[in-house]
Amino acid sequence: MRPGSRPHGQRKHTFIEEARRAQIVSAAIDTIAEVGFANASLSRIAQRAGVSKGVISYHFSGKDELMDQVVEQVYSAIAEFVLPRIAEAPDECAALRAHVLAVADYMRGHREQLMALAGIFNGTRTSEGTSSRHRLMVAEPVYQEIEKRLRAGQERGVLRDFDVRVMAVTLQASIDGMFAYWVTHPDHDLEAHAAELAEIIERSARADPPA
Incomplete structure (x- = not known):
């Protein structure tokens, strides 16, 4: 596990974390709808959300978990x-x-x-x-x-x-x-x-x- 990261799902998300996750999910939806699933990389989703790829990795363990949430x-x-x-x-x-x-x-x-x-x-x-x-x-x-x-x-x-x-x-x-x-x-x-x-x-x- 990367320094500063946290295990996913081990505690309740704060209001700010939930808002950030919702922002990322919304960006994922828009990105997939526009460029297709195969081209919807985490980097591309991060760009759409206006955050770094590291922010997505903090909130989601990977693309699979993000897609689960979508x-x-x-x-x-x-x-x-x-x-x-x-x-x-x-x-x-x-x-x-x-x-x-x-x-x-x-x-x-x-x-x-x-x-x-x-x-x-x-x-x-x-x-x-x-x-x-x-x-x-x-x-x-x-x-x-x-x-x-x-x-x-x-x-x-x-x-x-x-x-x-x-x-x-x-x-x-x-x-x-x-x-x-x-x-x-x-x-x-x-x-x-x-x-x-x-x-x-x-x-x-x-x-x-x-x-």
Whole structure:
């Protein structure tokens, strides 16, 4: 360990340290969105943040830990935006529609964040092409949260009988695909795409009305 450095995660960060970490994370997001994950070196991120590379090394053990923090921060921000809208839905079927539409709303206002997230996921794939640990880090909690709502809807008779893991994976993959297409086709009507996707998901999950 370098002189003057400290072990990461061994004590609570001070307010000033948290502010500096947030500044670095924000710079990392902007840098990855602009130049891609592979070209987003710590030196380049430091330049964007207006600090030395040593400052980043003081707050983060390396690029991996910094990317962990970027992923965690972006997903936390998405959850803070999306979950209240889902909670307002009258039932679990309507919640599926609310989920898709809310994520699309978030996408429109936070394109750089999500481009950075995609850059991290794609840039850290293994040589065998399997998902990066950053994606795996967040995927399972997302699936489990969706599954919980799906089971509740099935128990109440709002949703038909289906494999909740398959539906959770399908929903998340469809949302990821919507964003990926929008990024490569900036003129694509994201609002219309989200509305159509929400209709497809809702219809596929809704329980048949009693005969």
